[in-house]
Amino acid sequence: MMLKMHGALSAAAIGQLLGTTGEAARQQLARLADEGLVAAVTEARGVGRPTQSWSLTPAAQSRFPDTHAALTVQLLDIIRQSLGEEALDAIIGVRETETRLAYQATLEQHAALRDKVAALAELRSAEGYMAEWREEADGSLVLIENHCPICAAATACEGFCRAELEVFRSALGPEVEVVRDEHIVAGGRRCSYAIRRAG
Template identity: 60%
Template sequence: MSSDHLLNPDQSQGRSPAERILLALKLHGPQTAPSLGKRLSISGEAARQQLVRLAEDALVNSWSEARGVGRPSQYWGLTASGHAEFPDTHAELTVQLLRTIRQTLGEDAVDRIIAAREEETRTGYRAALDGAGSLKERVETLVRLRTAEGYMAGFEEVADGAFLFVENHCPICAAAASCQGFCRAEINVFRDILGLDVTVERSEHILAGARRCAYVITPAPIAGAA
Protein backbone atom coordinates (compact mmCIF):
# COMPACT_ATOMS: atom_id res chain seq x y z
CA MET A 1 0.00 0.00 0.00
CA SER A 2 1.32 3.43 -0.89
CA SER A 3 2.03 5.87 1.92
CA ASP A 4 0.93 9.48 1.46
CA HIS A 5 3.39 11.87 3.06
CA LEU A 6 1.12 14.91 2.83
CA LEU A 7 2.38 16.20 -0.46
CA ASN A 8 3.20 19.27 1.66
CA PRO A 9 3.23 20.00 5.40
CA ASP A 10 0.10 21.82 6.60
CA GLN A 11 0.59 25.50 5.80
CA SER A 12 -2.95 26.60 6.61
CA GLN A 13 -2.38 27.83 10.15
CA GLY A 14 -3.15 31.51 10.53
CA ARG A 15 -4.93 31.73 7.17
CA SER A 16 -8.52 32.79 6.56
CA PRO A 17 -11.07 30.12 5.54
CA ALA A 18 -10.94 31.34 1.93
CA GLU A 19 -7.14 31.18 1.89
CA ARG A 20 -7.22 27.67 3.36
CA ILE A 21 -9.56 26.54 0.58
CA LEU A 22 -7.36 28.08 -2.12
CA LEU A 23 -4.32 26.37 -0.60
CA ALA A 24 -6.10 23.00 -0.43
CA LEU A 25 -7.10 23.26 -4.09
CA LYS A 26 -3.56 24.25 -5.01
CA LEU A 27 -2.01 21.34 -3.13
CA HIS A 28 -4.55 18.61 -3.88
CA GLY A 29 -6.31 19.62 -7.08
CA PRO A 30 -10.07 19.81 -7.81
CA GLN A 31 -12.36 18.61 -5.04
CA THR A 32 -15.99 18.62 -4.00
CA ALA A 33 -17.25 20.88 -1.23
CA PRO A 34 -17.80 17.92 1.14
CA SER A 35 -14.27 16.61 0.55
CA LEU A 36 -12.85 20.09 1.12
CA GLY A 37 -14.87 20.42 4.30
CA LYS A 38 -13.57 17.09 5.58
CA ARG A 39 -9.98 18.05 4.71
CA LEU A 40 -10.28 21.41 6.49
CA SER A 41 -12.40 20.17 9.42
CA ILE A 42 -15.39 22.33 8.53
CA SER A 43 -18.82 21.39 7.24
CA GLY A 44 -19.37 20.76 3.56
CA GLU A 45 -21.91 23.59 3.50
CA ALA A 46 -19.39 26.02 5.02
CA ALA A 47 -16.88 24.99 2.36
CA ARG A 48 -19.50 25.45 -0.38
CA GLN A 49 -20.32 28.97 0.85
CA GLN A 50 -16.64 29.91 0.75
CA LEU A 51 -16.32 28.41 -2.73
CA VAL A 52 -19.29 30.43 -3.99
CA ARG A 53 -17.67 33.63 -2.71
CA LEU A 54 -14.37 32.68 -4.33
CA ALA A 55 -16.20 31.97 -7.58
CA GLU A 56 -17.69 35.47 -7.45
CA ASP A 57 -14.10 36.76 -7.37
CA ALA A 58 -13.22 34.44 -10.30
CA LEU A 59 -10.66 32.58 -8.20
CA VAL A 60 -12.38 29.19 -8.55
CA ASN A 61 -14.86 27.59 -10.93
CA SER A 62 -17.02 24.50 -10.76
CA TRP A 63 -18.27 21.74 -13.02
CA SER A 64 -20.23 18.51 -12.76
CA GLU A 65 -18.36 15.26 -13.10
CA ALA A 66 -19.50 11.66 -12.88
CA ARG A 67 -17.14 9.31 -11.06
CA GLY A 68 -18.59 5.85 -10.67
CA VAL A 69 -22.27 5.21 -10.12
CA GLY A 70 -24.81 7.73 -8.89
CA ARG A 71 -25.44 11.36 -9.66
CA PRO A 72 -22.60 13.58 -10.94
CA SER A 73 -20.75 15.52 -8.26
CA GLN A 74 -19.87 19.21 -8.35
CA TYR A 75 -16.11 19.72 -8.41
CA TRP A 76 -14.27 22.95 -7.72
CA GLY A 77 -10.85 23.99 -8.97
CA LEU A 78 -8.64 27.04 -9.26
CA THR A 79 -8.94 29.41 -12.19
CA ALA A 80 -5.92 31.15 -13.71
CA SER A 81 -6.60 34.03 -11.29
CA GLY A 82 -6.71 31.55 -8.43
CA HIS A 83 -3.33 30.13 -9.38
CA ALA A 84 -2.00 33.69 -9.58
CA GLU A 85 -2.73 34.08 -5.86
CA PHE A 86 0.44 32.01 -5.36
CA PRO A 87 3.07 34.40 -6.67
CA ASP A 88 5.74 33.80 -9.27
CA THR A 89 8.76 35.28 -7.54
CA HIS A 90 9.80 38.57 -9.20
CA ALA A 91 8.28 37.25 -12.43
CA GLU A 92 8.19 40.40 -14.52
CA LEU A 93 11.68 41.57 -13.54
CA THR A 94 13.16 38.12 -14.19
CA VAL A 95 11.62 37.86 -17.64
CA GLN A 96 12.79 41.37 -18.52
CA LEU A 97 16.33 40.56 -17.42
CA LEU A 98 16.37 37.35 -19.47
CA ARG A 99 15.07 39.23 -22.51
CA THR A 100 17.73 41.93 -22.10
CA ILE A 101 20.53 39.41 -21.70
CA ARG A 102 19.33 37.47 -24.74
CA GLN A 103 19.09 40.62 -26.87
CA THR A 104 22.37 42.20 -25.81
CA LEU A 105 24.65 39.24 -25.10
CA GLY A 106 23.02 36.40 -27.02
CA GLU A 107 21.47 33.06 -26.20
CA ASP A 108 24.82 31.64 -25.13
CA ALA A 109 24.96 34.12 -22.26
CA VAL A 110 21.55 32.96 -21.04
CA ASP A 111 22.75 29.35 -21.19
CA ARG A 112 25.84 30.23 -19.14
CA ILE A 113 23.71 31.94 -16.49
CA ILE A 114 21.43 28.92 -16.23
CA ALA A 115 24.43 26.59 -16.04
CA ALA A 116 25.95 28.68 -13.24
CA ARG A 117 22.65 28.67 -11.32
CA GLU A 118 22.39 24.90 -11.85
CA GLU A 119 25.86 24.30 -10.43
CA GLU A 120 25.23 26.57 -7.45
CA THR A 121 21.97 24.75 -6.70
CA ARG A 122 23.63 21.34 -7.10
CA THR A 123 26.40 22.29 -4.66
CA GLY A 124 23.95 23.54 -2.04
CA TYR A 125 21.69 20.52 -2.33
CA ARG A 126 24.59 18.08 -2.10
CA ALA A 127 25.72 19.71 1.13
CA ALA A 128 22.17 19.48 2.52
CA LEU A 129 21.88 15.80 1.54
CA ASP A 130 25.17 14.88 3.13
CA GLY A 131 24.40 12.13 5.63
CA ALA A 132 21.04 11.23 4.09
CA GLY A 133 21.52 7.50 3.53
CA SER A 134 18.35 5.91 2.21
CA LEU A 135 16.51 7.08 -0.88
CA LYS A 136 13.56 8.06 1.29
CA GLU A 137 15.81 10.27 3.43
CA ARG A 138 17.19 11.91 0.30
CA VAL A 139 13.70 12.56 -1.06
CA GLU A 140 12.52 13.94 2.29
CA THR A 141 15.47 16.32 2.36
CA LEU A 142 14.77 17.44 -1.21
CA VAL A 143 11.15 18.12 -0.24
CA ARG A 144 12.28 20.36 2.63
CA LEU A 145 14.72 22.23 0.38
CA ARG A 146 12.20 22.84 -2.38
CA THR A 147 9.39 23.79 0.01
CA ALA A 148 11.66 26.38 1.62
CA GLU A 149 12.20 27.83 -1.86
CA GLY A 150 8.46 28.17 -2.48
CA TYR A 151 7.73 25.07 -4.56
CA MET A 152 5.14 23.56 -2.15
CA ALA A 153 6.90 20.24 -2.55
CA GLY A 154 5.94 16.85 -1.21
CA PHE A 155 6.18 13.15 -1.95
CA GLU A 156 4.41 9.85 -1.65
CA GLU A 157 5.66 6.29 -1.77
CA VAL A 158 4.44 4.28 -4.73
CA ALA A 159 4.99 0.71 -5.95
CA ASP A 160 8.30 -1.16 -5.95
CA GLY A 161 10.18 1.25 -3.70
CA ALA A 162 9.65 4.21 -6.00
CA PHE A 163 8.58 7.72 -4.96
CA LEU A 164 6.40 10.36 -6.56
CA PHE A 165 8.02 13.75 -5.89
CA VAL A 166 5.74 16.70 -6.60
CA GLU A 167 5.96 20.47 -6.73
CA ASN A 168 2.51 22.02 -6.41
CA HIS A 169 3.76 25.50 -7.27
CA CYS A 170 6.55 26.97 -9.40
CA PRO A 171 7.81 30.31 -8.05
CA ILE A 172 9.90 30.85 -11.22
CA CYS A 173 7.22 29.80 -13.69
CA ALA A 174 7.42 32.96 -15.80
CA ALA A 175 11.19 32.61 -16.14
CA ALA A 176 10.86 28.92 -16.97
CA ALA A 177 8.24 29.72 -19.63
CA SER A 178 10.59 32.29 -21.13
CA CYS A 179 13.55 29.92 -21.06
CA GLN A 180 12.93 26.21 -20.56
CA GLY A 181 16.59 25.70 -19.81
CA PHE A 182 15.54 26.26 -16.19
CA CYS A 183 13.38 23.13 -16.28
CA ARG A 184 16.14 21.12 -17.92
CA ALA A 185 18.63 22.27 -15.28
CA GLU A 186 16.17 21.40 -12.52
CA ILE A 187 15.80 17.76 -13.48
CA ASN A 188 19.56 17.50 -14.05
CA VAL A 189 20.13 18.61 -10.46
CA PHE A 190 17.58 16.13 -9.11
CA ARG A 191 19.26 13.28 -10.99
CA ASP A 192 22.74 14.26 -9.81
CA ILE A 193 22.01 14.81 -6.13
CA LEU A 194 19.70 11.83 -5.63
CA GLY A 195 22.47 9.47 -6.75
CA LEU A 196 23.46 7.04 -9.47
CA ASP A 197 21.31 4.35 -7.90
CA VAL A 198 18.03 5.97 -9.01
CA THR A 199 16.32 7.24 -12.13
CA VAL A 200 14.29 10.45 -12.21
CA GLU A 201 11.64 11.06 -14.87
CA ARG A 202 9.23 13.98 -15.08
CA SER A 203 5.62 12.72 -15.30
CA GLU A 204 3.71 16.02 -15.03
CA HIS A 205 4.78 19.51 -16.09
CA ILE A 206 3.15 22.83 -15.28
CA LEU A 207 4.40 24.32 -18.54
CA ALA A 208 2.65 21.51 -20.42
CA GLY A 209 -0.66 22.42 -18.79
CA ALA A 210 -0.56 20.22 -15.68
CA ARG A 211 -1.52 21.71 -12.33
CA ARG A 212 1.83 20.68 -10.84
CA CYS A 213 5.24 19.27 -11.72
CA ALA A 214 5.77 15.64 -10.71
CA TYR A 215 8.73 13.30 -10.93
CA VAL A 216 8.90 9.52 -10.57
CA ILE A 217 12.01 8.53 -8.62
CA THR A 218 12.81 4.85 -9.09
CA PRO A 219 15.61 2.78 -7.53
CA ALA A 220 17.87 1.22 -10.15
CA PRO A 221 17.68 -2.58 -10.39
CA ILE A 222 20.30 -4.37 -8.30
CA ALA A 223 22.87 -6.07 -10.52
CA GLY A 224 22.39 -9.83 -10.59
CA ALA A 225 18.91 -9.67 -9.09
CA ALA A 226 16.41 -12.13 -10.48
Template identity: 50%
Template structure:
Protein backbone atom coordinates in the same frame (compact mmCIF):
# COMPACT_ATOMS: atom_id res chain seq x y z
CA UNK B 1 -6.59 39.68 9.76
CA UNK B 2 -10.28 38.68 10.03
CA UNK B 3 -11.54 35.11 10.09
CA UNK B 4 -13.24 35.29 6.68
CA UNK B 5 -9.95 36.34 5.03
CA UNK B 6 -8.12 33.48 6.76
CA UNK B 7 -10.74 30.94 5.63
CA UNK B 8 -10.58 32.26 2.06
CA UNK B 9 -6.81 31.95 1.96
CA UNK B 10 -6.97 28.47 3.49
CA UNK B 11 -9.50 27.36 0.85
CA UNK B 12 -7.16 28.55 -1.92
CA UNK B 13 -4.23 26.75 -0.30
CA UNK B 14 -6.21 23.49 -0.05
CA UNK B 15 -7.08 23.55 -3.75
CA UNK B 16 -3.54 24.57 -4.69
CA UNK B 17 -2.05 21.69 -2.69
CA UNK B 18 -4.61 18.97 -3.39
CA UNK B 19 -5.84 19.98 -6.83
CA UNK B 20 -9.52 20.08 -7.85
CA UNK B 21 -11.79 18.81 -5.06
CA UNK B 22 -15.50 18.33 -4.35
CA UNK B 23 -17.23 20.64 -1.89
CA UNK B 24 -17.42 18.06 0.91
CA UNK B 25 -13.65 17.51 0.88
CA UNK B 26 -12.97 21.25 1.08
CA UNK B 27 -15.47 21.63 3.92
CA UNK B 28 -13.81 18.83 5.89
CA UNK B 29 -10.35 20.31 5.34
CA UNK B 30 -11.59 23.73 6.47
CA UNK B 31 -13.34 22.22 9.50
CA UNK B 32 -16.64 23.93 8.67
CA UNK B 33 -20.08 22.89 7.41
CA UNK B 34 -20.74 22.13 3.76
CA UNK B 35 -22.97 25.22 3.57
CA UNK B 36 -20.23 27.35 5.12
CA UNK B 37 -17.70 26.02 2.62
CA UNK B 38 -20.09 26.64 -0.28
CA UNK B 39 -20.43 30.26 0.81
CA UNK B 40 -16.63 30.65 0.93
CA UNK B 41 -16.08 29.04 -2.47
CA UNK B 42 -18.85 31.01 -4.17
CA UNK B 43 -17.33 34.23 -2.83
CA UNK B 44 -13.93 33.27 -4.24
CA UNK B 45 -15.57 32.29 -7.54
CA UNK B 46 -17.19 35.72 -7.75
CA UNK B 47 -13.71 37.22 -7.33
CA UNK B 48 -12.52 35.12 -10.27
CA UNK B 49 -10.23 32.95 -8.14
CA UNK B 50 -12.14 29.66 -8.35
CA UNK B 51 -14.32 27.80 -10.81
CA UNK B 52 -16.68 24.84 -10.47
CA UNK B 53 -17.25 22.12 -13.06
CA UNK B 54 -19.86 19.37 -12.99
CA UNK B 55 -18.59 15.80 -13.17
CA UNK B 56 -20.92 12.82 -13.65
CA UNK B 57 -20.02 9.66 -11.78
CA UNK B 58 -22.50 6.92 -12.60
CA UNK B 59 -26.07 7.38 -11.43
CA UNK B 60 -27.24 10.36 -9.43
CA UNK B 61 -26.68 14.07 -9.69
CA UNK B 62 -23.41 15.35 -11.18
CA UNK B 63 -20.82 16.36 -8.58
CA UNK B 64 -19.37 19.86 -8.52
CA UNK B 65 -15.57 19.92 -8.52
CA UNK B 66 -13.84 23.14 -7.44
CA UNK B 67 -10.48 24.29 -8.78
CA UNK B 68 -8.30 27.38 -9.02
CA UNK B 69 -8.54 29.64 -12.03
CA UNK B 70 -5.45 31.19 -13.60
CA UNK B 71 -6.07 34.25 -11.41
CA UNK B 72 -6.30 31.96 -8.39
CA UNK B 73 -2.93 30.42 -9.17
CA UNK B 74 -1.52 33.95 -9.41
CA UNK B 75 -2.33 34.49 -5.73
CA UNK B 76 0.72 32.35 -5.00
CA UNK B 77 4.00 34.21 -5.48
CA UNK B 78 6.15 33.93 -8.59
CA UNK B 79 9.52 35.20 -7.35
CA UNK B 80 10.29 38.59 -8.97
CA UNK B 81 8.61 37.37 -12.17
CA UNK B 82 8.55 40.59 -14.15
CA UNK B 83 12.15 41.52 -13.37
CA UNK B 84 13.35 37.99 -14.08
CA UNK B 85 11.70 37.92 -17.49
CA UNK B 86 13.18 41.30 -18.41
CA UNK B 87 16.65 40.13 -17.39
CA UNK B 88 16.34 36.88 -19.34
CA UNK B 89 15.23 38.70 -22.49
CA UNK B 90 17.93 41.33 -22.04
CA UNK B 91 20.69 38.72 -21.71
CA UNK B 92 19.41 36.79 -24.71
CA UNK B 93 19.01 39.90 -26.88
CA UNK B 94 22.23 41.70 -25.98
CA UNK B 95 24.68 38.89 -25.17
CA UNK B 96 23.20 35.97 -27.09
CA UNK B 97 21.84 32.51 -26.20
CA UNK B 98 25.28 31.24 -25.16
CA UNK B 99 25.47 33.83 -22.39
CA UNK B 100 21.97 32.90 -21.21
CA UNK B 101 23.03 29.25 -21.08
CA UNK B 102 26.00 30.26 -18.92
CA UNK B 103 23.59 31.96 -16.50
CA UNK B 104 21.46 28.80 -16.36
CA UNK B 105 24.56 26.65 -15.73
CA UNK B 106 25.67 28.99 -12.94
CA UNK B 107 22.24 28.81 -11.31
CA UNK B 108 22.28 25.04 -11.72
CA UNK B 109 25.64 24.76 -9.94
CA UNK B 110 24.43 26.91 -7.04
CA UNK B 111 21.33 24.74 -6.63
CA UNK B 112 23.34 21.53 -6.97
CA UNK B 113 25.77 22.57 -4.24
CA UNK B 114 22.88 23.50 -1.96
CA UNK B 115 20.98 20.24 -2.49
CA UNK B 116 24.08 18.06 -2.17
CA UNK B 117 24.79 19.71 1.16
CA UNK B 118 21.18 19.19 2.28
CA UNK B 119 21.17 15.49 1.34
CA UNK B 120 24.82 14.63 2.04
CA UNK B 121 24.25 13.06 5.47
CA UNK B 122 21.51 10.72 4.19
CA UNK B 123 22.33 7.14 3.21
CA UNK B 124 18.90 6.02 2.01
CA UNK B 125 16.85 6.99 -1.04
CA UNK B 126 13.93 7.99 1.17
CA UNK B 127 16.15 10.17 3.34
CA UNK B 128 17.66 11.95 0.34
CA UNK B 129 14.28 12.61 -1.26
CA UNK B 130 12.84 13.98 1.98
CA UNK B 131 15.79 16.35 2.44
CA UNK B 132 15.53 17.49 -1.19
CA UNK B 133 11.80 18.10 -0.72
CA UNK B 134 12.49 20.13 2.43
CA UNK B 135 14.97 22.30 0.53
CA UNK B 136 12.57 22.82 -2.37
CA UNK B 137 9.68 23.56 -0.02
CA UNK B 138 11.74 26.25 1.70
CA UNK B 139 12.28 27.83 -1.74
CA UNK B 140 8.51 28.11 -2.29
CA UNK B 141 7.78 25.03 -4.38
CA UNK B 142 5.20 23.61 -1.91
CA UNK B 143 7.06 20.30 -2.19
CA UNK B 144 6.11 16.99 -0.60
CA UNK B 145 6.95 13.30 -0.96
CA UNK B 146 4.62 10.34 -1.48
CA UNK B 147 5.48 6.63 -1.61
CA UNK B 148 4.87 5.14 -5.04
CA UNK B 149 5.46 1.43 -5.42
CA UNK B 150 9.18 0.71 -5.23
CA UNK B 151 9.95 4.41 -5.45
CA UNK B 152 8.68 7.83 -4.46
CA UNK B 153 6.96 10.83 -5.95
CA UNK B 154 8.50 14.25 -5.39
CA UNK B 155 5.54 16.58 -5.89
CA UNK B 156 5.79 20.35 -6.32
CA UNK B 157 2.40 22.05 -6.08
CA UNK B 158 3.76 25.50 -6.96
CA UNK B 159 6.52 26.91 -9.13
CA UNK B 160 7.87 30.27 -7.90
CA UNK B 161 9.82 30.71 -11.17
CA UNK B 162 7.04 29.63 -13.54
CA UNK B 163 7.02 32.83 -15.60
CA UNK B 164 10.79 32.66 -16.05
CA UNK B 165 10.55 28.98 -17.02
CA UNK B 166 7.92 29.81 -19.65
CA UNK B 167 10.33 32.29 -21.23
CA UNK B 168 13.32 29.94 -20.98
CA UNK B 169 12.67 26.23 -20.48
CA UNK B 170 16.38 25.69 -19.95
CA UNK B 171 15.65 26.25 -16.26
CA UNK B 172 13.36 23.20 -16.23
CA UNK B 173 15.96 21.08 -18.02
CA UNK B 174 18.61 22.18 -15.52
CA UNK B 175 16.32 21.28 -12.59
CA UNK B 176 15.80 17.74 -13.83
CA UNK B 177 19.53 17.27 -14.43
CA UNK B 178 20.25 18.61 -10.92
CA UNK B 179 17.81 16.19 -9.29
CA UNK B 180 19.41 13.28 -11.15
CA UNK B 181 22.89 14.28 -9.97
CA UNK B 182 21.73 14.74 -6.37
CA UNK B 183 19.98 11.37 -6.29
CA UNK B 184 22.98 9.55 -7.79
CA UNK B 185 23.66 7.11 -10.62
CA UNK B 186 21.86 4.23 -8.88
CA UNK B 187 18.58 6.16 -8.96
CA UNK B 188 16.17 6.90 -11.77
CA UNK B 189 14.50 10.34 -11.82
CA UNK B 190 11.71 10.96 -14.31
CA UNK B 191 9.46 14.02 -14.60
CA UNK B 192 5.94 12.62 -14.93
CA UNK B 193 3.94 15.87 -14.61
CA UNK B 194 4.99 19.28 -15.87
CA UNK B 195 3.29 22.64 -15.38
CA UNK B 196 4.50 23.89 -18.73
CA UNK B 197 2.91 20.88 -20.44
CA UNK B 198 -0.50 21.71 -19.02
CA UNK B 199 -0.39 19.81 -15.74
CA UNK B 200 -1.45 21.58 -12.53
CA UNK B 201 1.91 20.81 -10.88
CA UNK B 202 5.35 19.31 -11.47
CA UNK B 203 5.99 15.80 -10.22
CA UNK B 204 9.00 13.51 -10.40
CA UNK B 205 9.08 9.75 -9.95
CA UNK B 206 12.27 8.74 -8.15
CA UNK B 207 13.11 5.06 -7.85
CA UNK B 208 16.06 2.64 -7.81
CA UNK B 209 17.60 2.46 -11.28
CA UNK B 210 16.73 -0.58 -13.39
CA UNK B 211 19.67 -2.04 -15.32
CA UNK B 212 19.43 -1.42 -19.05
CA UNK B 213 16.83 1.36 -18.81
CA UNK B 214 17.94 4.84 -19.80
CA UNK B 215 16.37 8.00 -18.44
CA UNK B 216 14.56 10.46 -20.67
Protein backbone atom coordinates in the same frame (compact mmCIF):
# COMPACT_ATOMS: atom_id res chain seq x y z
CA MET C 1 -3.59 50.50 1.93
CA MET C 2 -3.41 53.29 4.54
CA LEU C 3 -0.63 51.50 6.40
CA LYS C 4 1.25 50.89 3.16
CA MET C 5 0.98 54.53 2.14
CA HIS C 6 1.56 56.17 5.54
CA GLY C 7 3.49 53.65 7.64
CA ALA C 8 2.60 52.81 11.24
CA LEU C 9 -0.61 54.49 12.43
CA SER C 10 -2.94 54.37 15.41
CA ALA C 11 -6.50 53.11 14.99
CA ALA C 12 -7.74 56.65 15.66
CA ALA C 13 -5.53 58.06 12.89
CA ILE C 14 -6.70 55.38 10.46
CA GLY C 15 -10.31 56.10 11.38
CA GLN C 16 -9.76 59.79 10.73
CA LEU C 17 -8.14 59.12 7.33
CA LEU C 18 -11.00 56.82 6.36
CA GLY C 19 -13.71 59.12 7.67
CA THR C 20 -14.90 56.66 10.30
CA THR C 21 -14.35 56.09 14.02
CA GLY C 22 -11.20 54.80 15.65
CA GLU C 23 -13.24 51.91 17.09
CA ALA C 24 -14.44 50.86 13.62
CA ALA C 25 -10.84 50.96 12.39
CA ARG C 26 -9.70 48.96 15.45
CA GLN C 27 -12.22 46.21 14.64
CA GLN C 28 -10.87 45.94 11.08
CA LEU C 29 -7.30 45.93 12.40
CA ALA C 30 -8.17 43.10 14.81
CA ARG C 31 -9.44 41.01 11.86
CA LEU C 32 -6.29 41.75 9.87
CA ALA C 33 -4.18 40.84 12.91
CA ASP C 34 -5.99 37.48 13.14
CA GLU C 35 -4.92 36.85 9.53
CA GLY C 36 -1.31 37.78 10.39
CA LEU C 37 -1.35 40.84 8.11
CA VAL C 38 -0.89 43.60 10.72
CA ALA C 39 0.71 43.85 14.14
CA ALA C 40 0.46 46.42 16.92
CA VAL C 41 3.20 47.94 19.05
CA THR C 42 2.29 49.77 22.25
CA GLU C 43 4.14 53.04 22.74
CA ALA C 44 4.19 55.19 25.88
CA ARG C 45 4.00 58.86 24.90
CA GLY C 46 4.31 61.00 27.99
CA VAL C 47 1.32 61.31 30.28
CA GLY C 48 -1.80 59.25 29.67
CA ARG C 49 -2.62 55.91 28.19
CA PRO C 50 -0.03 54.26 25.90
CA THR C 51 -0.84 54.38 22.18
CA GLN C 52 -1.08 51.34 19.94
CA SER C 53 0.62 51.81 16.61
CA TRP C 54 -0.33 49.41 13.81
CA SER C 55 1.91 48.37 10.93
CA LEU C 56 2.00 45.76 8.17
CA THR C 57 3.68 42.40 8.70
CA PRO C 58 5.96 40.82 6.08
CA ALA C 59 3.06 38.48 5.17
CA ALA C 60 1.00 41.50 4.08
CA GLN C 61 3.47 42.40 1.34
CA SER C 62 2.02 39.68 -0.93
CA ARG C 63 -1.26 41.65 -1.03
CA PHE C 64 0.38 44.45 -3.01
CA PRO C 65 1.44 44.51 -6.67
CA ASP C 66 4.67 42.67 -7.37
CA THR C 67 6.18 42.76 -10.84
CA HIS C 68 9.35 40.76 -10.15
CA ALA C 69 8.15 37.98 -12.50
CA ALA C 70 7.74 40.46 -15.36
CA LEU C 71 11.12 42.01 -14.54
CA THR C 72 12.76 38.56 -14.56
CA VAL C 73 11.30 37.75 -17.97
CA GLN C 74 12.40 41.15 -19.29
CA LEU C 75 15.96 40.60 -18.00
CA LEU C 76 16.09 37.14 -19.59
CA ASP C 77 15.02 38.65 -22.92
CA ILE C 78 17.64 41.41 -22.61
CA ILE C 79 20.39 38.87 -21.88
CA ARG C 80 19.27 36.70 -24.81
CA GLN C 81 19.07 39.62 -27.26
CA SER C 82 22.15 41.53 -26.09
CA LEU C 83 24.56 38.77 -25.13
CA GLY C 84 23.18 35.72 -26.90
CA GLU C 85 21.77 32.34 -25.97
CA GLU C 86 25.22 31.14 -24.81
CA ALA C 87 25.35 33.84 -22.12
CA LEU C 88 21.90 32.87 -20.90
CA ASP C 89 22.94 29.21 -20.78
CA ALA C 90 26.07 30.19 -18.82
CA ILE C 91 23.99 32.05 -16.22
CA ILE C 92 21.61 29.11 -15.86
CA GLY C 93 24.64 26.83 -15.57
CA VAL C 94 26.04 28.84 -12.65
CA ARG C 95 22.66 28.70 -10.89
CA GLU C 96 22.47 24.95 -11.57
CA THR C 97 25.92 24.37 -10.06
CA GLU C 98 25.19 26.41 -6.94
CA THR C 99 21.86 24.67 -6.40
CA ARG C 100 23.35 21.20 -6.95
CA LEU C 101 26.13 21.82 -4.43
CA ALA C 102 23.67 23.10 -1.83
CA TYR C 103 21.34 20.11 -2.33
CA GLN C 104 24.20 17.59 -2.28
CA ALA C 105 25.47 19.00 1.02
CA THR C 106 22.06 18.28 2.56
CA LEU C 107 21.23 15.00 0.84
CA GLU C 108 24.61 13.37 1.55
CA GLN C 109 23.67 13.40 5.22
CA HIS C 110 21.10 10.67 4.44
CA ALA C 111 21.78 7.09 3.38
CA ALA C 112 18.33 5.80 2.38
CA LEU C 113 16.82 7.04 -0.89
CA ARG C 114 13.47 7.76 0.78
CA ASP C 115 15.24 9.99 3.33
CA LYS C 116 17.05 11.82 0.54
CA VAL C 117 13.76 12.44 -1.30
CA ALA C 118 12.11 13.62 1.93
CA ALA C 119 15.00 16.06 2.47
CA LEU C 120 14.77 17.22 -1.15
CA ALA C 121 11.03 17.88 -0.72
CA GLU C 122 11.82 19.92 2.39
CA LEU C 123 14.43 21.97 0.52
CA ARG C 124 12.06 22.61 -2.36
CA SER C 125 9.21 23.63 -0.03
CA ALA C 126 11.51 26.14 1.65
CA GLU C 127 12.08 27.62 -1.83
CA GLY C 128 8.32 27.99 -2.44
CA TYR C 129 7.56 24.87 -4.49
CA MET C 130 5.00 23.47 -1.99
CA ALA C 131 6.69 20.09 -2.38
CA GLU C 132 5.69 16.73 -0.96
CA TRP C 133 6.68 13.13 -1.60
CA ARG C 134 5.20 9.66 -1.33
CA GLU C 135 6.18 6.04 -1.73
CA GLU C 136 4.34 3.96 -4.32
CA ALA C 137 3.30 0.31 -3.92
CA ASP C 138 6.18 -0.81 -6.16
CA GLY C 139 8.70 0.93 -3.89
CA SER C 140 9.35 3.83 -6.24
CA LEU C 141 9.12 7.36 -4.88
CA VAL C 142 7.31 10.41 -6.22
CA LEU C 143 8.38 14.01 -5.64
CA ILE C 144 5.50 16.42 -6.23
CA GLU C 145 5.77 20.20 -6.61
CA ASN C 146 2.35 21.82 -6.32
CA HIS C 147 3.60 25.30 -7.18
CA CYS C 148 6.34 26.82 -9.32
CA PRO C 149 7.62 30.13 -7.89
CA ILE C 150 9.76 30.68 -11.01
CA CYS C 151 7.03 29.79 -13.53
CA ALA C 152 7.33 33.04 -15.50
CA ALA C 153 11.10 32.59 -15.88
CA ALA C 154 10.77 28.88 -16.68
CA THR C 155 8.15 29.64 -19.35
CA ALA C 156 10.40 32.28 -20.91
CA CYS C 157 13.46 30.04 -20.76
CA GLU C 158 13.17 26.26 -20.76
CA GLY C 159 16.76 25.99 -19.57
CA PHE C 160 15.55 26.43 -15.98
CA CYS C 161 13.42 23.27 -16.17
CA ARG C 162 16.19 21.29 -17.85
CA ALA C 163 18.63 22.43 -15.17
CA GLU C 164 16.19 21.53 -12.39
CA LEU C 165 15.89 17.94 -13.62
CA GLU C 166 19.69 17.64 -13.93
CA VAL C 167 20.14 19.00 -10.39
CA PHE C 168 17.78 16.34 -9.00
CA ARG C 169 19.62 13.60 -10.88
CA SER C 170 23.05 14.81 -9.73
CA ALA C 171 22.03 15.42 -6.12
CA LEU C 172 20.38 12.00 -5.76
CA GLY C 173 23.36 10.23 -7.37
CA PRO C 174 24.15 8.14 -10.47
CA GLU C 175 22.45 5.03 -9.08
CA VAL C 176 19.09 6.85 -9.05
CA GLU C 177 16.75 7.37 -11.99
CA VAL C 178 14.60 10.54 -12.07
CA VAL C 179 11.84 11.03 -14.66
CA ARG C 180 9.55 14.06 -14.87
CA ASP C 181 5.95 12.81 -15.31
CA GLU C 182 4.00 16.06 -14.97
CA HIS C 183 5.14 19.56 -15.88
CA ILE C 184 3.47 22.87 -15.00
CA VAL C 185 5.10 24.71 -17.91
CA ALA C 186 3.69 22.08 -20.29
CA GLY C 187 0.18 22.65 -18.93
CA GLY C 188 0.18 20.25 -15.98
CA ARG C 189 -1.44 21.07 -12.65
CA ARG C 190 1.89 20.38 -10.94
CA CYS C 191 5.37 19.01 -11.57
CA SER C 192 5.95 15.44 -10.47
CA TYR C 193 9.01 13.21 -10.66
CA ALA C 194 9.21 9.40 -10.51
CA ILE C 195 12.33 8.40 -8.57
CA ARG C 196 13.72 4.88 -8.33
CA ARG C 197 16.97 2.96 -8.09
CA ALA C 198 18.48 2.61 -11.57
CA GLY C 199 18.20 -0.85 -13.10
